[in-house]
Amino acid sequence: MGGLDLVEIHNVELNGGEIIVECLKKEGVEHVFGYPGGAVLHIYDAIFNQDDVKHILVRHEQGAAHAADGYARTTGKPGVVLVTSGPGATNAVTGIATAYMDSVPMVVITGQVPSPVIGSDAFQEVDTVGITRPCVKHNFLVKDVNDLAETFKKAFYIATTGRPGPVVIDVPKDITSPWIKVPFKYPTKIKMRSYNPTTKGHVGQIKRAVKMMLAAKRPVFYTGGGVVLDGAAAELTKLAQRLNFPLTSTLMGLGGYPATDKQFLGMLGMHGTYEANMAMHGTDVLIAVGARFDDRITGNVERFCPDAKIIHIDIDPSSISKNVRVDIPIVGSVKSVLQSMNDVLADVEIDHKPELIDGWWKDIEEWRARECLKYSTKSKKIMPQAAIESLYNVTNGNAIVCSDVGQHQMFVAQFYKFDRPNRWANSGGLGTMGFGLPAAMGAQIANPDDEVVLVTGDASIQMCIQELSTCMQYGLPLKIILLNNGYMGMVRQWQEFFYEKRYSESIVEAQPDFIKLVESYGHIGMTVSDPAELDSTMEKAFAMKDRLVLINVLIDPESNVYPMIEAGKGHNEMYMPPESELV
Amino acid sequence: MRHIISILMENEAGALSRVAGLFSARGYNIESLTVSPTEDKTLSRMTLVTWGNNEIIEQITKQLNKLIEVVKLIDLAEGKHIERELMMIKLKAEGDHREEVKRLVDIFRGKIIDVSDNSYVVEMTGATSKLDAFVDTVANELIVEVVRTGPSAISRGIGGLHL
Numbered sequence: 001m002g003g004l005d006l007v008e009i010h011n012v013e014l015n016g017g018e019i020i021v022e023c024l025k026k027e028g029v030e031h032v033f034g035y036p037g038g039a040v041l042h043i044y045d046a047i048f049n050q051d052d053v054k055h056i057l058v059r060h061e062q063g064a065a066h067a068a069d070g071y072a073r074t075t076g077k078p079g080v081v082l083v084t085s086g087p088g089a090t091n092a093v094t095g096i097a098t099a100y101m102d103s104v105p106m107v108v109i110t111g112q113v114p115s116p117v118i119g120s121d122a123f124q125e126v127d128t129v130g131i132t133r134p135c136v137k138h139n140f141l142v143k144d145v146n147d148l149a150e151t152f153k154k155a156f157y158i159a160t161t162g163r164p165g166p167v168v169i170d171v172p173k174d175i176t177s178p179w180i181k182v183p184f185k186y187p188t189k190i191k192m193r194s195y196n197p198t199t200k201g202h203v204g205q206i207k208r209a210v211k212m213m214l215a216a217k218r219p220v221f222y223t224g225g226g227v228v229l230d231g232a233a234a235e236l237t238k239l240a241q242r243l244n245f246p247l248t249s250t251l252m253g254l255g256g257y258p259a260t261d262k263q264f265l266g267m268l269g270m271h272g273t274y275e276a277n278m279a280m281h282g283t284d285v286l287i288a289v290g291a292r293f294d295d296r297i298t299g300n301v302e303r304f305c306p307d308a309k310i311i312h313i314d315i316d317p318s319s320i321s322k323n324v325r326v327d328i329p330i331v332g333s334v335k336s337v338l339q340s341m342n343d344v345l346a347d348v349e350i351d352h353k354p355e356l357i358d359g360w361w362k363d364i365e366e367w368r369a370r371e372c373l374k375y376s377t378k379s380k381k382i383m384p385q386a387a388i389e390s391l392y393n394v395t396n397g398n399a400i401v402c403s404d405v406g407q408h409q410m411f412v413a414q415f416y417k418f419d420r421p422n423r424w425a426n427s428g429g430l431g432t433m434g435f436g437l438p439a440a441m442g443a444q445i446a447n448p449d450d451e452v453v454l455v456t457g458d459a460s461i462q463m464c465i466q467e468l469s470t471c472m473q474y475g476l477p478l479k480i481i482l483l484n485n486g487y488m489g490m491v492r493q494w495q496e497f498f499y500e501k502r503y504s505e506s507i508v509e510a511q512p513d514f515i516k517l518v519e520s521y522g523h524i525g526m527t528v529s530d531p532a533e534l535d536s537t538m539e540k541a542f543a544m545k546d547r548l549v550l551i552n553v554l555i556d557p558e559s560n561v562y563p564m565i566e567a568g569k570g571h572n573e574m575y576m577p578p579e580s581e582l583v
Numbered sequence: 584m585r586h587i588i589s590i591l592m593e594n595e596a597g598a599l600s601r602v603a604g605l606f607s608a609r610g611y612n613i614e615s616l617t618v619s620p621t622e623d624k625t626l627s628r629m630t631l632v633t634w635g636n637n638e639i640i641e642q643i644t645k646q647l648n649k650l651i652e653v654v655k656l657i658d659l660a661e662g663k664h665i666e667r668e669l670m671m672i673k674l675k676a677e678g679d680h681r682e683e684v685k686r687l688v689d690i691f692r693g694k695i696i697d698v699s700d701n702s703y704v705v706e707m708t709g710a711t712s713k714l715d716a717f718v719d720t721v722a723n724e725l726i727v728e729v730v731r732t733g734p735s736a737i738s739r740g741i742g743g744l745h746l
Binding site: 193 | 601604638645654
């Protein structure tokens with residue numbers, strides 16, 4: 001379905017398995033996360049015979065997909081997964097859906113039963129293309145070994161361009177047969193008539209937007225994962241600082257603008273800061289950049305930004321005016337559009353009155369003065385917020401942090417101030433518990449010289465805990481901060497607020513001994529329960545540079561994430577921490 | 584409002600299920616869907632009838648455009664267009680009914696394309712509303728079966744949906 005440019009011809013004949021490995025090399029893939037099985041044995045044989053593409057053997061295919069995802073989120077390069085047919089593919093689906101919801105570039109190679117038996121309910125057969133169709137950017141079933149190379153080229157092209165996402169390539173076993181050899185040709189460039197993402201924004205729209213921004217009295221930038229995915233942090237920072245506008249970010253966008261900068265208001269939305277949400281409620285010009293107006297951000301769309309004109313920059317036209325009507329849509333790559341805006345503003349003739357927003361900053365400073373993230377210090381137990389602050393201090397804010405899903409995830413978003421992009425990996429859209437450990441593993445493999453931290457909970461970590469074994473095999477010195485409250489904390493919090501404390505099935509009554517557990521995998525475990533020993537325990541753990549250390553932090557079990565906007569409420573209707581707790 | 588969306592897409596296995604899957608996954612309405620190859624063997628043309636308010640139709644066209652195999656599409660409701668649907672309807676035709684049905688078919692400018700001693704098969708083309716009218720007019724107890732293609736549609740004038 002596409003045209004090929006500049007075909008590179010190698011005078012070699014290769015079999016399907018070898019072609020796949022060669023394609024990966026051509027795409028610059030260094031690591032593949034996978035698990036062997038019947039339908040991919042030929043591919044594994046080709047992997048065995050070379051050293052360029054390193055295979056990381058996980059313990060469960062879900063772990064492979066999350067690891068590739070963590071790899072991608074912390075490098076910007078596509079993650080690659082290789083799993084077998086049937087259960088191999090279905091186990092990977094949660095990881096594929098996770099990547100899809102957060103627009104993470106990924107190429108997933110799944111084995112399939114041999115072409116002649118497809119449809120006969122063969123051993124380990126599932127309709128992988130059918131099962132994954134709703135949770136991939138695109139998928140392919142390869143029907144001819146001669147199509148393999150072009151399919152791989154297309155898969156990487158689709159996964160990494162436009163709005164990125166996972167692409168599945170389903171490869172029947174006969175396609176990789178060692179006995180069928182064909183000439184290997186890898187296209188250096190590809191053009192597809194049906195896929196041409198718009199990257200350059202409309203010049204007229206950009207000018208209109210800049211004019212609207214300059215006239216704003218209460219502007220705010222609302223930035224999302226698109227800034228991180230597109231590598232647009234520098235352009236965003238330049239634009240925001242040139243205009244002195246406040247910024248707030250979604251969970252996915254954290255790191256897209258330095259969180260320690262005074263213009264940054266923190267995260268917005270359901271567990272966003274008071275100042276960010278009040279700014280959203282009061283703004284007259286909202287500039288949404290690579291964000292998709294998710295329900296966790298908007299709350300009740302009827303009450304969302306009631307006074308605002310909205311400018312929306314996004315690479316995906318279907319994200320624009322999907323949930324909230326916008327006034328100036330700009331379809332294009334975030335990086336390119338922000339750059340164009342900077343160029344427009346560089347014009348000396350431009351009429352910019354910085355004092356227009358002085359009053360707005362005064363309002364914001366008043367909201368800030370409420371210190372909405374303040375937490376109780378009278379507990380004799382460790383507060384989860386204090387644990388994240390301690391982590392921030394011991395890592396000097398420089399770690400790559402991965403998380404699972406729940407209260408601990410929100411505490412990281414609120415208290416770990418990411419100053420750079422690609423330093424934060426978590427499942428935002430799908431909210432996949434079990435994401436954290438394998439993602440951290442992938443992040444550590446991609447960034448061997450960085451400190452990689454997993455912040456998790458006692459419920460989440462058990463969903464993919466088998467990957468501790470993978471971490472041992474590859475000597476990955478992760479630091480795991482396990483915020484242990486004996487509950488599914490976020491579920492318990494909702495039950496406390498909305499179900500009169502009926503803690504239905506949110507108490508984990510039989511917990512493993514996490515220290516013995518990590519030790520049995522060959523790692524080191526420490527428990528800390530005394531607030532006075534929190535910092536020293538962290539320091540001790542982080543001093544062990546080449547070992548995986550799990551710190552089992554016994555936290556105040558019923559602490560809640562504040563502020564909170566109940567689903568369906570407006571941004572100015574936040575639950576704040578009870579005053580009584582803040583003594 | 585009712586919209587007819589015409590889609591040119593890559594003639595590949597699975598393309599149809601991507602469109603159908605999109606509609607069910609996102610909860611869009613689908614009234615009818617027809618698909619067949621075009622003069623260019625690599626392309627299929629799909630005609631899809633749906634309904635919804637402007638926001639929903641905008642999302643439908645955007646989401647369809649996002650499918651990798653969709654090359655081009657047009658919402659025919661945005662301009663002047665012609666639509667035709669083919670129906671084959673099998674009717675009981677015995678005794679007095681034989682003449683009565685024949686007259687009705689003539690009024691609707693249909694054709695009887697199969698005759699047996701107790702039945703007719705009637706072929707009729709036209710806009711969906713005309714076929715509906717015929718079905719409503721024929722006495723219900725005479726209808727044996729109804730087969731309809733769903734509408735195909737094309738814009739008026741020289742402009743068209745092509746590459």
